Amino acid sequence: MTRRHVLALLPAAAGSSCARQESASPDSQPRHRVADVLTPAALEHVQLGGYVGRKVDLCVRNRIFAQNWDKLVAPFRQRAETACWQTEFWGKWFLSAAAACQYSRDAAARAHLHDSVQSLLATQTADGYIGNYADGSHLKSWDLWGRKYTLLGLLAWFDMTGDGAALAGARRLGGHLMTEVGPSAADIIRCGLFRGMAASSVLEPVVLLHRRTGDERFLRFAEWIVSRWSAPDGPQLIEKAFNAVPVGERFPPPQRNWFSWENGEKAYEMMSCYAGLLELYRETGSVAYRDAAMRTHASILSTEINAAGSGSSEECWYGGKARQTEAAKNPMETCVTVTWMHLCAHLLRLTGDPRYADAIETTAYNALVGAMTPDGSGFAKYSPLAGVREFGEKQCGMELNCCEANGPRGVMLLPQVAVMKSAEGPAFNLYSEGAWNFELPSGAALRIEAKTDYPASGLIEIALHPARPESFPVRLRIPAWSAKTSLAVNGSKIGEVHPGTYAIVERRWKPGDRMRLQLDLRGRVLRAADGSRPYAAVARGPVLLARDVRLGQEAVDEPVAGFSDDGSFIPLEAIAPPPGINMAFSAGDGLRLCDFASAGNTWSTDSRYRVWMAERR
Numbered sequence: 001m002t003r004r005h006v007l008a009l010l011p012a013a014a015g016s017s018c019a020r021q022e023s024a025s026p027d028s029q030p031r032h033r034v035a036d037v038l039t040p041a042a043l044e045h046v047q048l049g050g051y052v053g054r055k056v057d058l059c060v061r062n063r064i065f066a067q068n069w070d071k072l073v074a075p076f077r078q079r080a081e082t083a084c085w086q087t088e089f090w091g092k093w094f095l096s097a098a099a100a101c102q103y104s105r106d107a108a109a110r111a112h113l114h115d116s117v118q119s120l121l122a123t124q125t126a127d128g129y130i131g132n133y134a135d136g137s138h139l140k141s142w143d144l145w146g147r148k149y150t151l152l153g154l155l156a157w158f159d160m161t162g163d164g165a166a167l168a169g170a171r172r173l174g175g176h177l178m179t180e181v182g183p184s185a186a187d188i189i190r191c192g193l194f195r196g197m198a199a200s201s202v203l204e205p206v207v208l209l210h211r212r213t214g215d216e217r218f219l220r221f222a223e224w225i226v227s228r229w230s231a232p233d234g235p236q237l238i239e240k241a242f243n244a245v246p247v248g249e250r251f252p253p254p255q256r257n258w259f260s261w262e263n264g265e266k267a268y269e270m271m272s273c274y275a276g277l278l279e280l281y282r283e284t285g286s287v288a289y290r291d292a293a294m295r296t297h298a299s300i301l302s303t304e305i306n307a308a309g310s311g312s313s314e315e316c317w318y319g320g321k322a323r324q325t326e327a328a329k330n331p332m333e334t335c336v337t338v339t340w341m342h343l344c345a346h347l348l349r350l351t352g353d354p355r356y357a358d359a360i361e362t363t364a365y366n367a368l369v370g371a372m373t374p375d376g377s378g379f380a381k382y383s384p385l386a387g388v389r390e391f392g393e394k395q396c397g398m399e400l401n402c403c404e405a406n407g408p409r410g411v412m413l414l415p416q417v418a419v420m421k422s423a424e425g426p427a428f429n430l431y432s433e434g435a436w437n438f439e440l441p442s443g444a445a446l447r448i449e450a451k452t453d454y455p456a457s458g459l460i461e462i463a464l465h466p467a468r469p470e471s472f473p474v475r476l477r478i479p480a481w482s483a484k485t486s487l488a489v490n491g492s493k494i495g496e497v498h499p500g501t502y503a504i505v506e507r508r509w510k511p512g513d514r515m516r517l518q519l520d521l522r523g524r525v526l527r528a529a530d531g532s533r534p535y536a537a538v539a540r541g542p543v544l545l546a547r548d549v550r551l552g553q554e555a556v557d558e559p560v561a562g563f564s565d566d567g568s569f570i571p572l573e574a575i576a577p578p579p580g581i582n583m584a585f586s587a588g589d590g591l592r593l594c595d596f597a598s599a600g601n602t603w604s605t606d607s608r609y610r611v612w613m614a615e616r617r
């Protein structure tokens with residue numbers, strides 16, 4: 001597809017010359033808001049237990065609520081910065097804290113959040129700026145990126161509380177931004193790093209500002225940002241998606257400085273732009289925006305995402321799926337893990353396609369939880385598929401790094417997507433012990449209770465308690481890996497269910513009706529090749545398995561006897577896990593494996609681990 005063809009798909013504002021942008025009127029385009037097919041559960045009406053619930057609780061208590069928020073606001077009082085990203089931390093922490101506050105219904109935490117918003121708003125300058133860059137350094141490096149997270153945090157607080165001061169502050173900050181950047185001001189793709197992708201990802205809160213305020217200037221500004229991506233030196237986020245350029249091949253590697261403007265492969269920033277583009281699709285109904293994001297998602301899934309559900313090396317796309325048996329430099333940035341989950345969640349909401357939930361599940365149980373320390377107080381910056389888990393450096397004098405601030409946002413996504421709401425009824429995406437209070441389309445209340453020790457076993461028992469008997473469909477995600485699934489309602493087996501789809505059970509539900517779902521947790525052989533050498537890994541349900549020296553295998557890097565073919569099943573016998581390990585299995589021939597999230601979780605060489613095993617055959 002040529003650039004001209006792509007532009008034909010876009011609204012009139014998508015030209016690249018200033019003259020054209022100013023003459024185009026997005027208002028003249030037919031516009032309609034797009035409703036989500038699935039909406040996230042209201043966090044105050046969810047309580048997760050079991051494995052996932054424990055992980056959420058640890059993260060909330062030991063990382064999110066343990067954060068000294070005043071340290072995150074302090075940089076905003078300085079305004080002398082020229083290069084660093086101290087101002088991303090308040091917003092990133094706040095997004096997870098707002099979610100944790102709703103989930104835990106913790107009044108003290110809510111008061112702390114209120115105080116932090118007040119303190120932050122007190123730093124706003126007379127012209128509307130909230131940030132820490134010196135007057136002469138505005139727009140440089142990470143200034144706009146920080147403003148993005150500030151806007152997202154303020155809008156999250158407004159959504160949670162209706163606090164008009166937070167919305168007014170965000171609106172002024174957005175208004176000030178439009179005086180510095182725009183058709184008659186600075187060009188956003190020349191701001192900051194990575195071909196303007198870090199700066200351009202401010203698109204997401206700009207669209208939300210339009211939605212919350214109805215101020216058309218924000219929508220025009222959002223369309224202008226997207227139009228600048230198509231400039232000859234822009235990141236080409238729509239053209240390259242339509243031209244099916246794999247995300248790891250969109251731009252040549254930078255010649256000099258890796259973390260520079262010319263690097264167009266930065267994974268976190270690229271996905272953040274598509275999250276904004278999907279918000280703009282919700283606002284305008286421009287299907288090219290949705291399709292560009294979906295095509296990019298498909299490219300990431302097919303060329304980058306590894307068996308643990310994440311990717312990247314040195315924070316960039318690099319064709320990592322085909323190279324996952326190699327030792328990559330600084331692999332699987334946790335920011336990439338979390339932003340990938342958020343991109344999947346956007347598309348799950350918009351399409352109702354359970355394959356996006358499949359991807360979230362794989363990432364959650366492996367890359368995300370594996371990056372979290374056992375007590376939930378910290379997150380790795382990078383996570384290899386073989387080696388030793390390590391903490392990242394503290395950044396910008398903040399006693400935190402980007403990934404420690406983002407990890408909790410991935411954790412807090414889990415209670416939002418586990419059971420979602422369609423226009424007709426509930427949709428189960430993640431299987432966890434838990435309880436949910438829903439409102440049915442009729443307005444009647446529905447309480448759901450799930451009992452399971454998943455992913456230890458594949459049995460999930462769900463009880464439905466509608467306030468009164470009522471007909472509605474219940475959607476249950478049948479994971480693509482679950483080859484043999486059985487589903488029964490009140491003891492009666494439901495006919496065929498198909499992997500990779502929702503099983504939809506529509507009936508007149510009465511209080512106390514029960515569903516019993518049995519997923520297929522047989523060990524599955526995964527394959528990858530490194531040149532001519534075959535490698536295998538083993539997964540069990542959503543859980544990737546790994547060798548770990550604590551399982552009595554000093555030589556975790558030694559080859560193993562050959563496995564059967566890709567996609568085939570192997571017997572796994574559960575064995576008593578050593579201390580600190582959640583699940584362990586014997587796979588025959590002396591091979592012992594544990595869950596990837598437990599592997600390496602002493603964060604030292606005494607738990608060295610390995611996912612991909614070279615085969616002797």
Ligand SMILES: [Zn+2]
Pocket residue numbers: 333334335336381401402403404406
């Ligand atoms: Zn990071």
